[in-house]
Structure formats: C-alpha cells, structure tokens
Amino acid sequence: MPVPLMWASPIGMSILLGYIDSNGHPNLTIRVSGAHPSAAVVVEATIDTGFTDFLMLPLVHALPLGLPLYGTVDYTLADGSKITNFVAEGTVTVLPPNGRAQEPEPLHRVQRVTGAVVLGGDSALLGMEFIRGLNKLLMVGKTVVLIDNSLVDEALLAAVKNPEE
Amino acid sequence: MTPNLTDPRAIADAANKIYEERYKADYEARFPGKYAAINIADQSATVGETSSSTLSQARQNHPGGLFHLIRIGHAGTFDVGFSHRYVHSSRVY
Numbered sequence: 186m187p188v189p190l191m192w193a194s195p196i197g198m199s200i201l202l203g204y205i206d207s208n209g210h211p212n213l214t215i216r217v218s219g220a221h222p223s224a225a226v227v228v229e230a231t232i233d234t235g236f237t238d239f240l241m242l243p244l245v246h247a248l249p250l251g252l253p254l255y256g257t258v259d260y261t262l263a264d265g266s267k268i269t270n271f272v273a274e275g276t277v278t279v280l281p282p283n284g285r286a287q288e289p290e291p292l293h294r295v296q297r298v299t300g301a302v303v304l305g306g307d308s309a310l311l312g313m314e315f316i317r318g319l320n321k322l323l324m325v326g327k328t329v330v331l332i333d334n335s336l337v338d339e340a341l342l343a344a345v346k347n348p349e350e
Numbered sequence: 351m352t353p354n355l356t357d358p359r360a361i362a363d364a365a366n367k368i369y370e371e372r373y374k375a376d377y378e379a380r381f382p383g384k385y386a387a388i389n390i391a392d393q394s395a396t397v398g399e400t401s402s403s404t405l406s407q408a409r410q411n412h413p414g415g416l417f418h419l420i421r422i423g424h425a426g427t428f429d430v431g432f433s434h435r436y437v438h439s440s441r442v443y
Contacts, residue, residue: 238428239401239402253409255408255409255417255419256387256390256415256416256417256418256419257361257362257365257418258362258428259418260428267425269358269359272419274406299402300400300401301402301419303428314400314401314402318402
C-alpha cells in the first residue's frame with residue numbers, strides 16, 4: 186500500500202487516491218449503493234481502461250443491494266466471445282484507500298456517480314464511463330491519482346504562458 | 351411471444367430482433383456510436399449518448415419497461431479488457 190497523499194487539496198478541489206494492487210493493477214476503494222440508502226457494499230474495484238462502461242459488480246455483492254433492474258446488455262470479452270448480463274442502476278462513492286481512517290469530508294468533496302451496473306464477473310471493475318463521470322484525470326504510476334480536470338487545465342494554461350519555467 | 355424474463359439471453363434475443371426489424375437501418379445512419387435501449391414490453395426505443403444516461407432516460411419514459419442496451423453500429427455493447435480475460439462465459443452465473 187503506497188503512502189497516502191492528501192485526500193483533498195486545501196483549495197477545495199479534490200484529489201482522489203487509489204492504489205496499485207499485488208498484481209500491479211490500479212484499484213479504487215468504492216462503496217456501491219442502490220435505491221435504499223442503508224444497503225451498500227464496500228469493495229476494491231479495478232480500474233479497467235479496456236472496459237467501456239460504468240461498473241461491473243459480481244452477483245455476490247450486487248444481489249443484497251436490491252439494485253433497480255434496467256434490463257440486459259451484451260458485452261464482448263477480451264477473447265472475442267460474447268455474453269449477456271443483467272444491468273441495474275447503482276451509485277458509486279469513492280472512498281479513501283482501504284485501511285486508511287475515514288475522514289469527514291465536506292459535502293462538495295464527496296465523489297459520487299450514478300450509472301449502469303453490469304451484474305456479473307469475478308471482481309468489481311470500473312470502466313471509462315465512470316472515470317468520465319467523475320470528470321477527473323486518471324494518473325497511474327507507483328500509485329493511482331484522480332485529479333480534477335480543472336487543476337490540469339490551470340497547470341497547462343500556466344505552462345503555455347510561461348514556457349521557460 | 352413473451353421471452354423468458356429470467357434468462358438474459360432470451361431478453362437480449364427478443365430485443366435484438368425488435369431492433370433489427372424496426373430501428374437498425376435508420377439508427378445506424380443517424381446515430382452511429384450512440385446507445386439504444388430497446389423496451390421489450392412495447393418495442394419502443396430510446397437513444398442516448400452514454401449507456402447510463404440512455405437507460406435512465408428509458409426508465410423515465412417507460413417506468414414499467416425492461417430494456418436491452420445496444421450500441422448502435424457495434425457488434426457488442428461493451429468491451430471488457432481485464433476481468434473476464436480467462437473466464438469462460440458460463441462462470442458468470
């Protein structure tokens with residue numbers, strides 16, 4: 186587990202942390218909830234940039250949440266085969282990396298996105314629709330950081346104005 | 351004929367048939383790359399930019415519906431790069 190960085194910058198723009206797991210994959214600790222606010226599960230989810238959608242959640246985690254069912258979706262696996270799964274509505278809240286003490290968060294820093302949850306798979310996967318819904322830039326190196334796009338825009342603007350610095 | 355609603359494959363097959371008969375030619379010309387939610391209850395379709403927004407809008411339009419999501423102009427709706435790489439499809443149940 187990497188040394189945690191600050192969870193949120195003092196200027197109110199949030200930086201989210203993940204971590205690199207033992208297999209070298211980028212992960213986030215998330216809470217998934219449905220229509221009932223007391224039904225939620227905390228899971229370690231892998232960020233899969235090859236996954237085009239929002240969240241895939243194994244049935245063992247999804248069924249107890251009573252997620253509202255939308256219907257079905259086909260998807261193509263990495264080996265080219267095609268399967269069909271149920272899809273439901275769920276809300277994902279990003280939490281500090283597992284093991285770190287929970288800190289009270291001002292409301293505007295809570296990172297919560299609602300989207301279509303594909304029910305199935307062996308482990309929780311976060312896809313590109315989730316990353317876009319957060320409106321953050323994903324950086325993966327020795328650790329995982331999601332940073333406000335506005336911060337990046339400001340940095341780029343500053344670099345353009347002062348190219349020699 | 352009403353498909354078996356406990357079998358996602360049956361729902362998908364029914365919806366794909368509706369899509370191909372009623373919407374495919376038109377939607378592939380007008381909305382390539384977007385998403386269509388086909389309601390097998392009344393054979394209606396809702397088009398949107400993302401899978402989540404399309405399904406959400408479809409539910410708002412047809413609260414009692416059961417939808418199959420299709421990515422217009424693509425063979426599969428989603429791609430999964432990692433989690434199922436070595437998993438046979440029967441293991442998801």
